[in-house]
Amino acid sequence: MRQAAFKGLREDKPAGEVEAKKPISPEEVETPQPERPVATKVVHRKGAKAEVMGVMISNPDKLFWPDANDGEPVTKEELVKYHEEVGSG
Numbered sequence: 001m002r003q004a005a006f007k008g009l010r011e012d013k014p015a016g017e018v019e020a021k022k023p024i025s026p027e028e029v030e031t032p033q034p035e036r037p038v039a040t041k042v043v044h045r046k047g048a049k050a051e052v053m054g055v056m057i058s059n060p061d062k063l064f065w066p067d068a069n070d071g072e073p074v075t076k077e078e079l080v081k082y083h084e085e086v087g088s089g
Contacts, residue, residue: 052080 010018050060060077068074 050077050080052077052084 048060050057057077057080060075060080062076063073064076064079065074
């Protein structure tokens with residue numbers, strides 16, 4: 001995963017039509033109470049690599065999302081395998 005990159009100025013709007021957004025004051029924002037973290041078991045394979053579609057994936061146990069809103073972490077290997085499944089159509 002990579003950081004977003006600046007590609008250029010918008011050509012679909014003239015500069016005069018662009019308006020800056022005003023930030024909302026913190027008092028107006030509803031803040032949800034954090035839930036207690038659910039203990040999950042992740043097996044770390046030190047120095048392990050996984051091969052997906054002929055490409056070696058380093059650090060396959062790296063957690064990309066410790067809690068994917070379902071209490072289960074998503075690892076680098078799981079994300080790559082998901083892309084392999086949906087991209088093979």
